[in-house]
Structure formats: C-alpha cells, structure tokens
Amino acid sequence: QVQFVESGGGLVQPGGSLKLSCAASGSIFSIVFMDWYRQAPGKQRELVASIRNGGRTNYAESVKGRFTISRDNTKNTAYLQMNNLKPEDTAVYYCNSRLPFGSWGQGTQVTVSS
Numbered sequence: 164q165v166q167f168v169e170s171g172g173g174l175v176q177p178g179g180s181l182k183l184s185c186a187a188s189g190s191i192f193s194i195v196f197m198d199w200y201r202q203a204p205g206k207q208r209e210l211v212a213s214i215r216n217g218g219r220t221n222y223a224e225s226v227k228g229r230f231t232i233s234r235d236n237t238k239n240t241a242y243l244q245m246n247n248l249k250p251e252d253t254a255v256y257y258c259n260s261r262l263p264f265g266s267w268g269q270g271t272q273v274t275v276s277s
Contacts, residue, residue, distance in 0.1 A: 164263070164264070164265050164266045165187050165188055165189045165191070165194070165260060165263075165265040165266065166187070166188040166265065166266045166268065167185050167186065167187055167188070167257075167258045167259060167260075167265055167266065167267075167268040168185070168186045168188075168268050168269075169183060169184070169185050169256060169257060169258055169268050169269070169270055169271040170183070170184050170186070170271055171183040171184050171271060172255075172256060172271030172272045172273045172274075173272075173273070173274070174274045174276065175248055175273070175274070175275055176275070176276070176277050177248060177249060177250060177275055177276075177277055178247055178248065179248050179275070180244070180245060180246045180247075180248065181245050181248065181273060182242060182243070182244050182245070183199070183242065183243040183245065183256055183258075183271060183273075184240055184241075184242055185197070185199070185240060185241040185242070185243075185258030185268075186239065186240050187239040187240065187241075187260075187265075189239065190236075190239055191234065191236055191239050191240075191241070191260065192216075192236045193216075194216065194260045194261075194262065194263065194265075195215060195216050195260075195261060195262035196213050196214070196215055196216075196260060196261040196262055197213070197214050197232070197234050197241040197258065197260055198210055198211075198212070198213045198214075198258065198259050198260065198261060199211045199212045199213075199230075199232060199241070199243045199256060199257070199258050200256070200257045200258070200259065201252075201254035201255065201256045201257070201273075202254055202255050202257070202270075203251075203253060203254040203255075206254075208257070209223065210223065211223050211226055211230065211243070211256070212226065212230055212231075212232035212243060213232065213261075214232045214233065214234050214241065216234075216236075220232055225251075226245075226252075229245065229246050229247045229248075230243060230244065230245050230246070231243070231244040231246075232244075241258055243256065243258075245273070248273075248275045249275060250275045250276060251275075252273060252275050253273060253274050253275050253276070254273060255270040255271065255272050255273075256270055256271050256272075256273055257270040
C-alpha cells in the first residue's frame with residue numbers, strides 16, 4: 164500500500180488560508196482518486212475533496228468555493244488549498260487514495276480560531 168504524509172496545517176484566523184500537502188511514498192500516477200478527509204473532535208471522519216486522475220474534482224458542500232484540491236503526479240503529491248477558513252473547518256486533515264486504497268497517515272492539525 165502507498166503511504167501518505169500530510170503537512171501544512173497550523174493555527175489560522177477566520178478568513179485566513181492554508182495549503183496542505185500530501186506526499187506519497189510511491190508513484191500516484193496510476194492511482195485513480197486522491198482524497199482529502201477531515202475529522203473534528205467527537206465527529207466521524209468525512210470526505211472533504213477528491214480529485215480523479217485526469218483532473219475531475221468533487222467537494223463536500225461545506226467547502227465548495229473555498230477549498231481547491233490538486234495533484235502533481237510528477238511529484239507524487241496532492242494538495243488542498245483552503246481559503247476563507249471558518250472555525251468549523253477545525254479538524255485533523257488526512258489524505259488517502261482510492262483505486263487502490265492506501266494507508267492512513269498521521270494527519271495534520273488545522274485550527275481556525277481568533
């Protein structure tokens with residue numbers, strides 16, 4: 164299984180931006196979906212954004228228009244650009260793949276607070 168390492172989280176004020184990175188242990192060229200998930204305290208992990216090989220994207224309604232997912236197959240890395248962050252975006256953010264499914268990493272903490 165491909166393993167992933169997330170980075171780029173931190174503390175940001177409401178309305179701010181962060182860009183998360185997801186580095187894979189191997190090639191993502193043939194991976195069909197790269198996904199970003201998040202898990203807030205006391206809540207289930209939820210799918211936030213997905214990008215198919217070829218570029219088609221999908222977003223949860225709660226982040227549409229604010230988050231942008233991308234992938235660079237030459238760098239074996241996926242990204243999540245997060246703009247206009249809100250306190251309800253506070254969570255640990257994880258990336259993973261589908262087709263094939265990968266291994267969960269440690270995630271990166273995003274805290275949105277004034």
